[in-house]
Amino acid sequence: MLNLTRQTRVTIATLTAVLALWWLATTGLGLIGKLRLPSPEDFVAAARQILTSGYAGATLWVQAFHSLGLVAKGFAVAILTGVPLGLLMGWSRRAEILLNPTFLILRPVPALAWIPLAIVWFGLGDTGKIFTIWLTAFVPSVINTFTGVRQVDPVLIAAARTQGASTAQVIRHVVIPGALPMIFTGLRLSLQASWTTLVAAELVGAFFGLGRVLNVAGQDIFPGMIMVGMAAVAVCGAATTWLLGQIERKVIAWRPAV
Amino acid sequence: MASGSLKREKNYLGPSGTTVPPAQFWMLTVLGVVLLLGTWTLVATSGMMPRHFLPTPLDVFNRIYTLMFNPFAGHLYHEHLFASIGRFLMGWAIAVGVGIPLGLMMGWYRLLDEIVTPLFDAIRFVAPLAWVPLAALWFGTGIGGPLLIIFVGSFAPCLISAYRGARMVDKRFVEAGQTLGANTWQMMRHVFLPGAFPSIIAGLRVSAGLGWQSLVGSELIVVGAGLGYLMVQGQGNLSTTTVMAGMVGIGIVGFLIDVALRGAESSVKRRWGQQI
Numbered sequence: 001m002l003n004l005t006r007q008t009r010v011t012i013a014t015l016t017a018v019l020a021l022w023w024l025a026t027t028g029l030g031l032i033g034k035l036r037l038p039s040p041e042d043f044v045a046a047a048r049q050i051l052t053s054g055y056a057g058a059t060l061w062v063q064a065f066h067s068l069g070l071v072a073k074g075f076a077v078a079i080l081t082g083v084p085l086g087l088l089m090g091w092s093r094r095a096e097i098l099l100n101p102t103f104l105i106l107r108p109v110p111a112l113a114w115i116p117l118a119i120v121w122f123g124l125g126d127t128g129k130i131f132t133i134w135l136t137a138f139v140p141s142v143i144n145t146f147t148g149v150r151q152v153d154p155v156l157i158a159a160a161r162t163q164g165a166s167t168a169q170v171i172r173h174v175v176i177p178g179a180l181p182m183i184f185t186g187l188r189l190s191l192q193a194s195w196t197t198l199v200a201a202e203l204v205g206a207f208f209g210l211g212r213v214l215n216v217a218g219q220d221i222f223p224g225m226i227m228v229g230m231a232a233v234a235v236c237g238a239a240t241t242w243l244l245g246q247i248e249r250k251v252i253a254w255r256p257a258v
Numbered sequence: 259m260a261s262g263s264l265k266r267e268k269n270y271l272g273p274s275g276t277t278v279p280p281a282q283f284w285m286l287t288v289l290g291v292v293l294l295l296g297t298w299t300l301v302a303t304s305g306m307m308p309r310h311f312l313p314t315p316l317d318v319f320n321r322i323y324t325l326m327f328n329p330f331a332g333h334l335y336h337e338h339l340f341a342s343i344g345r346f347l348m349g350w351a352i353a354v355g356v357g358i359p360l361g362l363m364m365g366w367y368r369l370l371d372e373i374v375t376p377l378f379d380a381i382r383f384v385a386p387l388a389w390v391p392l393a394a395l396w397f398g399t400g401i402g403g404p405l406l407i408i409f410v411g412s413f414a415p416c417l418i419s420a421y422r423g424a425r426m427v428d429k430r431f432v433e434a435g436q437t438l439g440a441n442t443w444q445m446m447r448h449v450f451l452p453g454a455f456p457s458i459i460a461g462l463r464v465s466a467g468l469g470w471q472s473l474v475g476s477e478l479i480v481v482g483a484g485l486g487y488l489m490v491q492g493q494g495n496l497s498t499t500t501v502m503a504g505m506v507g508i509g510i511v512g513f514l515i516d517v518a519l520r521g522a523e524s525s526v527k528r529r530w531g532q533q534i
């Protein structure tokens with residue numbers, strides 16, 4: 001027999017069983033109506049349709065890349081604004097005290113709650129979506145960078161000072177590398193949240209993107225396409241998480257893999 | 259010298275390398291609040307943006323007061339608030355009730371772990387809000403849809419924290435339980451649940467935050483009452499004050515949930531006397 005680990009064998013058996021049950025419940029025995037749960041055939045047909053002729057205005061590639069691009073842009077802006085602010089708050093206790101009330105007020109409001117405001121301010125275009133993704137990733141970026149800076153071993157900073165390092169050199173060579181693991185933890189947490197925010201924003205109103213596909217499929221009562229949309233969101237979420245993990249391993253090469 | 263270096267240890271960073279005296283702390287805090295609200299008010303009244311696009315903080319609080327006595331989107335403000343809280347509590351209770359026992363069992367039965375893990379990994383990346391169209395298909399506009407979304411949003415941390423907690427339970431306690439002839443229920447009740455409790459409490463806080471967030475998202479899309487619904491209706495009427503009034507309520511409830519569970523977490527930490 002094939003030399004598979006126990007976990008692999010159980011996984012294959014489980015997934016096969018789920019697929020078989022799915023087929024039996026829908027096509028095989030017809031226990032669940034087509035409008036409640038699409039059959040595997042419906043799913044494949046919907047996937048083929050959106051891949052070749054497109055759905056909700058474009059093919060799957062175009063929709064997925066549109067969503068991916070928005071997450072990437074929102075994320076980039078959040079890192080560029082959040083990390084420096086977190087560094088400042090971590091470095092200077094006065095800056096921390098001054099800015100703390102703002103974050104105490106901002107933090108409990110989920111980014112999702114900004115969506116209606118973003119629509120009023122920016123309309124249904126891309127700007128509003130980038131704004132909400134920025135909000136999703138900004139607050140964790142600041143807070144984790146701040147925490148990371150505070151966790152840097154003071155002995156290291158003192159050692160660098162003793163060697164005659166300037167403030168800029170201390171920040172560049174001691175504080176930032178020391179805070180990087182925490183910064184990446186924050187980014188990982190906010191990446192998944194960004195997808196949730198984006199899907200919500202696109203469901204509420206958008207011209208393109210995976211959330212738009214889901215929305216149109218919901219209105220058309222097209223269960224197969226809803227499942228394709230959900231699968232596409234999952235694949236994009238998993239792919240970006242994987243990519244971030246790769247970047248993290250490159251950037252923090254000195255840290256043993258967790 | 260020694261006391262000087264100790265002082266520095268607590269607050270080693272910053273150009274001065276010293277602690278900030280309490281008077282200055284409060285001054286800066288108040289200044290921070292004043293700066294935030296002041297900048298906001300200034301921008302709102304300066305005419306850079308139309309007033310109905312960016313109301314002042316005072317406008318927002320006036321709006322909340324008005325909404326308490328004049329129904330908007332079918333209900334009064336606190337009725338929307340309680341509708342949201344009730345829905346959240348129901349969905350979260352289901353996630354906790356399913357996630358924690360399942361997580362504990364997965365920590366105990368290897369086969370269950372091996373079966374559930376790939377399924378869990380497969381659907382973990384589906385953003386909770388992506389379930390909205392399917393939820394609408396299954397439950398229409400009823401209570402089931404939002405509950406499903408909250409469940410999907412808050413389930414994962416419950417499961418993971420209970421599973422990790424159960425795996426971290428000292429082997430000796432497990433063996434002692436087995437030696438004393440405990441059945442599955444007794445093992446769960448007297449060994450795994452107490453052993454995993456600190457981890458579970460930490461997971462509950464994360465899951466409540468995510469659940470509250472998912473609730474807001476689901477209310478933006480599917481229901482007929484609640485703070486999220488209030489905000490969407492406000493957006494439809496281009497009433498920024500109403501939208502912001504909703505955000506204030508959502509922020510306050512989210513904050514209170516977090517404070518309550520943070521309190522629970524630290525009291526559990528003290529009682530169990532261990533680091534989480």
